[in-house]
Amino acid sequence: MKNYEVIKMKLSIYIRIIFSSLLFMSGMVVHAQTIPLTVISHPADAPADLKQSELKSILLGEKQRWKNGKKIEVALLKTSTAAGKEVCTKVYDMSADEVKKYWLAMVFQGKAEAPSFFNTVGELQAFVSENPGAIGIVDQIPNSPGIQVVMVDGKKTF
């Protein structure tokens, strides 16, 4: 009787371990899925295509003005969104917290103005369309007259 209960308890633990492992693995599978990102900009000042390094330089606040001298205004989705997290990974090569701290440090030290973060793509697109010199990253290719898609290394998405 006692052995039976011990076996039953061990079996229950094994089942839980297996179930948890399956859940973890499924998460890993979801996490491993990449979201295609598209760079958009106000058509007035931003170039039509950029190199990945140029994009990274802009998003890190290192490059703050377009070639024509217009101030670059970066618009990003918040790191709490999936696309936002994707930007952190693909562009900044940082975690979401690290991006937050990065921009905090930049702002704190007065080295750059922080990007504008939005909850939705629509809000972001609206901002970009209304502000000349603005550039942003979304997870879908827009079809709006006031927005141009900026090619990165010759690709619409990356």
Next chain:
Amino acid sequence: MFIALKTKIWLTVLTIVLLFTCFTLIYFPLKQGESLLHNYNNEVQNHANTVALGVRIALKEQNYEGVQTAMQFVRGAPGFEFVSLLQVDTVWNEKHDSFIIKETVFGTYPDSVHVKPGQVSTDSIIIKRAPFQTPEMSGDIEVGFSTKEIIESKHKIQRTSLMASGGIFILGLLISLWLARNISVPVRVLRDAARRVGQGDLTANINCISNDEIGDLGKAFNIMVSDISKAREELREINQTLSDTNQRLNTTLTDLKATQTQLIHAEKMASLGEMTAGIAHEIQNPLNFVNNFSEINSELVDELHDELKKGDMQSANEIARNIKENEEKIVFHGKRADSIVKSMLLHSRTGSGQKELTDLNDMVDEYVRLAYHGMRAKDKTFNVDFKTELDPELPKINMIPQDIGRVLLNLINNAFQALNSAPYPPEGGHKKSPKVSVITKHIPPLGGRGQNSVQISITDNGPGIPDSIKDKIFQPFFTTKPTGKGTGLGLSLSYDIINAHGGEIKVDSIEGEGTTFTIILPV
């Protein structure tokens, strides 16, 4: 210690100015400095709080506008030195059973400033911290502000205070001068004027310019001086009046003295007149004897010549013997007249005589008779039964005889006059037989102690003295006699004479029964 009003004003204003100067120079800047520092601390803390709030919003909502604005504001604030973000992490040990709080500098603006965790405020810098906590990061915002601005502000306040103090000091001096001029000077003028008034100059007047209490005082002073001047003028007039009155009184007094002298003389002459009548009567008798015996002697001398011619020697001798007897009688009565004349002269002498031992009994006897004959000379119908009881043991008295004689004569005359003027008895009544008695008595000292004295009582059974005038009879010029008949000085002079001899005079009288005057004189 005398402190002039001017000095007091100066001291008062100077004290106030010094106190105010101390306040503006020391207390006010000190408090202002403390207040500035306190406000500056609050301001710095507010900066730290604002940045911390911005950081919290930035990390939670990814909205960096707040922190950017806060940072711009802080960086632009005067006295800004640095702002630093200190990250606080909990670091566990390997066993995960203990931890330490690790504080690292996350970022600082400007970069050139090296901030160390745990810095505190000093005199030159104020450091304030404000905590923030987010899921991503916890820590403190540390801001540093220089106190240079505060120190400069303090210096500015001190300079301003110094200038204000200087201004106040100068203002105080000016106020002192003004007060001294407007209070001290008028008061000094008032004092000088008061001194002049005190010295008798009532023309002292003050020009009252100021329209305040001092001006009122000056006006009051002028009114007072005017009043004093009027009062003095009135006093002078009153004094003049008094002087005139005094002059008149002196004249009146002189007149009165002259009148008194005349009255006394008149009284003396009156008593002398009365006495003279008695004396005349007294002299008449001896003179008659002298005349008669002289005539008889003349006739006897003729008879003697005849008898001598006849040679009848026996008859001649008889006549000569008669002549001698008559001559003796002439001498006797001549001496008697001489004695009377001497008494009269004695009485008429002025009263500046010397005291001498005098036999009072003889004097009483003589003056009773003189008074009686005086009355009789004036009124032949006057008749009174008078008797004297003279104490043979009466010692001689040291007195001024003419004065005491005058008293006796006056009192005895009064007694006779009282009897002579007594009204007729009521119808059916019997007129009393008028009597006057004069009694002298030696009064030995009581119990062998004290002084010997003599008592002279003059009693009449006349109408007596009414009670209403008993108190007045010794007053000068008081008399019940008709005008021109008496001077009213008799009893008054008697009173004074007896007093001058150390004695006393008193009266006992019962209206309708009689009066007794008693004189007591010390031996």
